[in-house]
Amino acid sequence: MRRLFDGNDPALVLFDLDGTLVDSVPDLAVAIDRMLAALGLAPAGVARVRDWVGNGAPTLVRRALHGELDVSAATFAPGRFEQAYALFLQFYGESTAALSTLYPGARECLDGLAARGVLLGIATNKPMCFTTEMLQGLGIDGYFQVVIGGDSLPTCKPDPAMLLSAIEQCGATPATTLMVGDSSNDIRAARAAGCQVAAVPYGYNHGEPIEASAPDLIVARLDALL
CATH class of the missing domain: 1.10.150 (DNA polymerase; domain 1)
Known part of the structure; x- marks a missing residue:
């Protein structure tokens, strides 16, 4: 991850939820x-x-x-x-989080980034009521400084508006922000917002390999970002 920011940590890391942090x-x-x-x-x-x-x-x-x-x-x-x-x-x-689970390495990634002082956020197309319930149900709601859901703004990803809103709320800039997702929508939103973007290959991308969307970085597990 630091290779994308001249050897430094980003100021803000935004995560998609379904298919990235959580198998929902x-x-x-x-x-x-x-x-x-x-x-x-x-x-x-x-x-x-x-x-x-x-x-x-x-x-x-x-x-x-x-x-x-x-x-x-x-x-x-x-x-x-x-x-x-x-x-x-x-x-x-x-039943929003009864069967859903964090992917291997997700909690370790959040712990590691938080310990280094990196701001964390969620940018998901999931409606806010379910996003809040899922984060609480999985015990990870306390990690995030900003959470934006699919009904928080008039548009969803791949429109960049939710990323730009999260960046503004956290006092970061696109140049100091990393978006982490699992789909072409995440990558397109990050590109439109001017952010670097990392992707995981195990998520929900409608059966298409994430490599085809050319993210800046692909990690097999989220804790590989550390």
């Missing part, structure tokens, strides 16, 4: 399958949900209803999406 798909898949069952539809299963996450809860629900990753041409009966989304919010709210 088990809880998401339960909520999606409960939603589909309530609508009389077949379950999606963990493997398909793993490919569908990463663009926020509304897009995940649309993909589940459509049964495909690409929903650009999807159409739904009037009120169908709203009904499904309300069910998803209910079911996911009942």
